[in-house]
Amino acid sequence: MRVGVLALQGDFREHIDVLRRIGVPAIEVRLPKHLEAVDRLIIPGGESTTIGRLLTLYHMVDPLRARAGRDLAVWGTCAGAILLARTVLDAKEGGQPGLGVMDMAVRRNAYGSQLDSFELPIDMPALGDAPLHGVFIRAPQIESLGPLARALGSLPGGAIVAAQQGRMLATTFHPELTGDDRVHRYFLEL
């Protein structure tokens, strides 16, 4: 298993730290040649428009689309989830470059300015009974899932905050900021 974390922008170091803590060294992926060297990739939180533009600039979009969910397991957190989504609502004017590989629609910055950031418990039965501590930072919302994807985690009110489609995972929150490594371990088993 060779794990990479997309290191173009955003909180990639936090993911690398979690992986190191659980004994899985990860490489920083910035260029196609780094991508070729990994079979798992985390796309971190950050600014989805920036990450998407850099992916385009560095010629990473086509190789990612070709491999995601096949020989490359992929997990997007927050901005990463936006990049994975087939449909992005409230996309940046002038276009939102993305990968469009997961069968879901997400809305950017869905929680408005007052609720830019908040923390809530997340029910994620695949990870056990104990709820996860959900940290949301200008989070997107998963508005709908297509038939290929399924819900994996939700807020107390029922809103979906984690989804899976085979070897692709999306979370709208930030497990890498909490000290709870269950989602990282789950991803490493996909």
Ligand code: GLN
């Ligand atoms: N609001 C950001 C975006 O649209 C995502 C925020 C995050 O990744 N924490 O890309």
